[in-house]
Amino acid sequence: MIPRHSRTTIEEMRPVGAFVASVLTTLKSRALPGVNLLELDALAHKMIKDVGADSCYIDYHPSFGGSPFGKVLCTSVNDAALHGLPHDYTLQQGDLLSLDFAVSLHGWVADSALTLAVGGHPTPEDQRLIDTCERALLAGISHARSGNRLGDISAAIGAVSRGGGYQVNTDFGGHGVGRTMHEDPSIANDGAAGQGPKLKPGMVFAIEPWLMENTAEVFTDVDGWTLKSVDGSRSAHVEHTVVITQGDPLVLTARD
Numbered sequence: 001m002i003p004r005h006s007r008t009t010i011e012e013m014r015p016v017g018a019f020v021a022s023v024l025t026t027l028k029s030r031a032l033p034g035v036n037l038l039e040l041d042a043l044a045h046k047m048i049k050d051v052g053a054d055s056c057y058i059d060y061h062p063s064f065g066g067s068p069f070g071k072v073l074c075t076s077v078n079d080a081a082l083h084g085l086p087h088d089y090t091l092q093q094g095d096l097l098s099l100d101f102a103v104s105l106h107g108w109v110a111d112s113a114l115t116l117a118v119g120g121h122p123t124p125e126d127q128r129l130i131d132t133c134e135r136a137l138l139a140g141i142s143h144a145r146s147g148n149r150l151g152d153i154s155a156a157i158g159a160v161s162r163g164g165g166y167q168v169n170t171d172f173g174g175h176g177v178g179r180t181m182h183e184d185p186s187i188a189n190d191g192a193a194g195q196g197p198k199l200k201p202g203m204v205f206a207i208e209p210w211l212m213e214n215t216a217e218v219f220t221d222v223d224g225w226t227l228k229s230v231d232g233s234r235s236a237h238v239e240h241t242v243v244i245t246q247g248d249p250l251v252l253t254a255r256d
């Protein structure tokens with residue numbers, strides 16, 4: 001059963017979406033060569049405290065995690081694809097960095113991610129990976145419309161990803177968002193259009209394509225959390241929290 005939220009609730013969700021967007025915008029501007037991942041996590045933590053929000057990550061301890069996450073931000077660098085546990089690492093020019101951030105504010109959650117080339121000037125290969133991931137996200141969002149089916153979102157993401165020549169991992173993907181970070185449904189990053197539950201106004205989804213350059217397979221790093229590409233491929237990951245409305249999709253985590 002996919003939860004549906006009232007218009008009043010959707011209005012209540014706007015502040016957390018805007019907050020998550022603002023934190024990612026700040027972190028993006030600070031993620032420069034010479035900055036340590038732990039500094040970015042600390043900055044995000046301070047911003048959380050300043051507004052009285054709650055991290056969705058710090059106590060997160062699912063069956064696949066070795067221990068509670070312990071940080072408020074996912075920092076996935078280069079061959080790290082998802083769930084990157086911030087550690088003592090100083091960013092270098094040209095690193096491909098994904099930041100994934102989710103909090104609860106006034107009882108509602110928003111979840112968003114971006115990928116950037118540290119110091120700018122990405123290689124053409126990195127730029128294409130980021131661009132394809134962002135186009136896949138936009139394609140997924142554009143199909144997040146009342147009357148469509150869940151599979152339409154998956155199919156749209158998959159078509160752009162595969163169209164870019166990338167393989168798609170369907171083990172980790174998007175999800176419903178509400179009072180908690182992970183709610184029904186799960187949203188695979190590839191699938192068949194016209195399949196699955198019908199989309200209705202008030203559903204709220206985190207849509208999150210991620211791609212690795214030459215593989216779709218990951219393994220868990222010794223830290224117990226970070227998922228890395230099996231072949232050292234570099235990775236990109238982007239995400240927005242999106243509301244199905246009567247009309248156009250509403251992106252709660254849109255950045256200026």
Ligand code: MG
Nearest residue numbers: 100101111112
């Ligand atoms: Mg996320």
